[in-house]
Amino acid sequence: QVVLFMKRHSSSFLTEEDSGGGLAVKAANHTRRILKAVFPYLENLIGFAVFYLLESRAAESQFVARLDFYLLYVLLFAVVYGQRQAIFSGFLAVVGYIIGQMGSRGGFDVLVDYNTYVWMAQLFIVGLVVGYLKDQLQFITGENRSRVRYLHGQLKDMEEINDSNVRMKHNFESQIVNHKDSLGKIYDVSSTLEQYGPEEVLFYAAQVLSKLMDCEDVAVYTVANGDYARLFSSTSRHARKMGNSIKYTAMEEMYGEIRERRVYINRNMEENMPMMASAVYSEDKMQLILMLWGIPWERMTLGEANRLTIVGFLIQNAVVRANRYLEALRNRRYxxxxxxxxxxxxxxxxxxxxxxxxxxxxxxxxxxxxxxxxxxxxxxxxxxxxxxxxxxxxxxxxxxxxxxxxxxxxxxxxxxxxxxxxxxxxxxxxxxxx
The missing domain is CATH 3.30.70.270 (Reverse transcriptase/Diguanylate cyclase domain)
Known part of the structure; x- marks a missing residue:
C-alpha cells in the first residue's frame, strides 16, 4: 500500500536529482522537467503542420489522393508516445480535416456528413488502440527493468552474504586448526617466557603475544601511575603509533573495558585506537596494557577475545613471577x-x-x-x-x-x-x- 501510494503521488516526493542541490539547481531541474513534458506537444504541433500540408497537397496528386495522411499522423504519434499524444494528435487531425473540407463545401454540410463521423471514429479507434498497446508495452518494459534491477540488488546482497560466509568459514577453520594445537601453543608460551631472565620477560611477551595472536603489530605498555602508561616493547613501528607515553584513562571506551577486566574491541574501527586491547593485573592493580593493531575486522570476534584473555593470563603469571623474583633479590640488586x-x-x-x-x-x-x-x-x-x-x-x-x-x-x-x-x-x- 505504501508503494502504491508513493507511485500515485510520485510528484510530491523529492527526486534524486533535487536531493542535495541548492535553489538554483532545483529551479533548473524543475525547468528541465517542464520542457521535457512540453516537448512532445510541440513536436506534435510541428508534425500536424507537416501532415496538414501533405494532406492539402495530396488532393492534387493522383498517386496519393486516396492516402489518409491524418491517419498516418495519429498512428505515428500513438506508436511513439502512446495514448495521450494519440488523443491530442487525433483532435488536431479532426480540426485539420474540418478546415480542409470547409474549403470545398460549407461547414454545416461537413458537420452533418455521416462519413465525417465514421472517419473520426476510425481515427480515434486506431489511435487509442495503438496508443494503449504502446503504453502497455512501456509499462511491461518498465516493470521488467525494475524487476531486473531488484534481482541484481538481490544478487549483490547474496554475493555479499556469501563473501561474509566464506570469511566466517575461513575464520572457523583457523579456529579449528588453532584448537588442535592449542595445548602445544600454551606450552610454547609458558616455556618461551620461562627461558628468559626476569629482566627480559616483558620484552619477549610482545613477541610471544604477536606469535599466538597471529598479529604483526603488538605493543606492551607498563602502567607508570594512575593515569599514564609507558611503552615498554613493541613488534613494529605501526604498533608504536600512539607514542611512548599515553594517558590511557582518557581513552574512555578502551579504559572502561579493561578496567572491568574485559577485552576491548574496536568495533567502530577508529583509526587511532588499537583493534583489540587487554590489561594484565597483579593483586587488583593494573600492571600492563596489551595492544593489538594488525587484526582484520573478521577476526574481531568473541573467540579471539577469549584467546587474548588466556594469553594475557599466561603473560601475567610470567610477569608476576619475574617481579616477585626481582623483589626478593632487591637487597642484592640495589x-x-x-x-x-x-x-x-x-x-x-x-x-x-x-x-x-x-x-x-x-x-x-x-x-x-x-x-x-x-x-x-x-x-x-x-x-x-x-x-x-x-x-x-x-x-x-x-x-x-x-x-x-x-x-x-x-x-x-x-x-x-x-x-x-x-x-x-x-x-x-x-x-x-x-
Whole structure:
C-alpha cells in the first residue's frame, strides 16, 4: 500500500536529482522537467503542420489522393508516445480535416456528413488502440527493468552474504586448526617466557603475544601511575603509533573495558585506537596494557577475545613471577639505601635492553653521569625528580654511574640530559655495545 501510494503521488516526493542541490539547481531541474513534458506537444504541433500540408497537397496528386495522411499522423504519434499524444494528435487531425473540407463545401454540410463521423471514429479507434498497446508495452518494459534491477540488488546482497560466509568459514577453520594445537601453543608460551631472565620477560611477551595472536603489530605498555602508561616493547613501528607515553584513562571506551577486566574491541574501527586491547593485573592493580593493531575486522570476534584473555593470563603469571623474583633479590640488586642498581644487576638489565633493541622490540639510550666520585645516595636523591619511573640508575664499568632511558632515542634524550645539567650533573651518551 505504501508503494502504491508513493507511485500515485510520485510528484510530491523529492527526486534524486533535487536531493542535495541548492535553489538554483532545483529551479533548473524543475525547468528541465517542464520542457521535457512540453516537448512532445510541440513536436506534435510541428508534425500536424507537416501532415496538414501533405494532406492539402495530396488532393492534387493522383498517386496519393486516396492516402489518409491524418491517419498516418495519429498512428505515428500513438506508436511513439502512446495514448495521450494519440488523443491530442487525433483532435488536431479532426480540426485539420474540418478546415480542409470547409474549403470545398460549407461547414454545416461537413458537420452533418455521416462519413465525417465514421472517419473520426476510425481515427480515434486506431489511435487509442495503438496508443494503449504502446503504453502497455512501456509499462511491461518498465516493470521488467525494475524487476531486473531488484534481482541484481538481490544478487549483490547474496554475493555479499556469501563473501561474509566464506570469511566466517575461513575464520572457523583457523579456529579449528588453532584448537588442535592449542595445548602445544600454551606450552610454547609458558616455556618461551620461562627461558628468559626476569629482566627480559616483558620484552619477549610482545613477541610471544604477536606469535599466538597471529598479529604483526603488538605493543606492551607498563602502567607508570594512575593515569599514564609507558611503552615498554613493541613488534613494529605501526604498533608504536600512539607514542611512548599515553594517558590511557582518557581513552574512555578502551579504559572502561579493561578496567572491568574485559577485552576491548574496536568495533567502530577508529583509526587511532588499537583493534583489540587487554590489561594484565597483579593483586587488583593494573600492571600492563596489551595492544593489538594488525587484526582484520573478521577476526574481531568473541573467540579471539577469549584467546587474548588466556594469553594475557599466561603473560601475567610470567610477569608476576619475574617481579616477585626481582623483589626478593632487591637487597642484592640495589646499592643499600638507594635506587641505584649494583653493577651485576645493571649489566644484566642493560644487556636485556640491548638484545631487545637488536630485535626491534624497544629503544633505549645509556647515559653516563659524570658524578666525579660523589656519593651514590646523594646523586640518586638529586636526580630522582629528573628521571621517569621507567628509567634505571645503575653502576657500570668500574663504579661509574649510568642512567638507562627506556623507549627513548637519541633525539628525545637531549631534553633529559638538559634536566640533568640543570640539576648540576653533566652527562654523555655511552654507545658501548653490551
Amino acid at each position: 646499592v643499600e639505601g638507594t635506587n641505584v642498581l649494583e653493577e651485576s644487576a645493571f649489566t644484566l638489565l642493560a644487556k636485556a635492553f640491548f638484545d631487545a633493541r637488536e630485535k626491534g622490540l624497544t629503544e633505549y639510550v645509556l647515559l653516563e653521569i659524570l658524578a666525579q666520585g660523589e656519593n651514590y645516595e646523594k646523586v640518586a636523591g638529586t636526580l630522582r625528580s629528573s628521571i621517569r619511573q621507567t628509567d634505571y640508575l645503575g653502576i657500570l664499568n668500574g663504579n661509574r654511574l649510568y642512567v638507562l632511558l627506556s623507549n627513548t632515542n637519541r633525539e628525545n634524550a637531549d631534553g633529559i640530559m638538559e634536566r640533568f645539567r640543570n640539576a648540576g650533573y653533566d652527562c654523555r651518551v655511552d654507545e658501548t655495545v653490551m
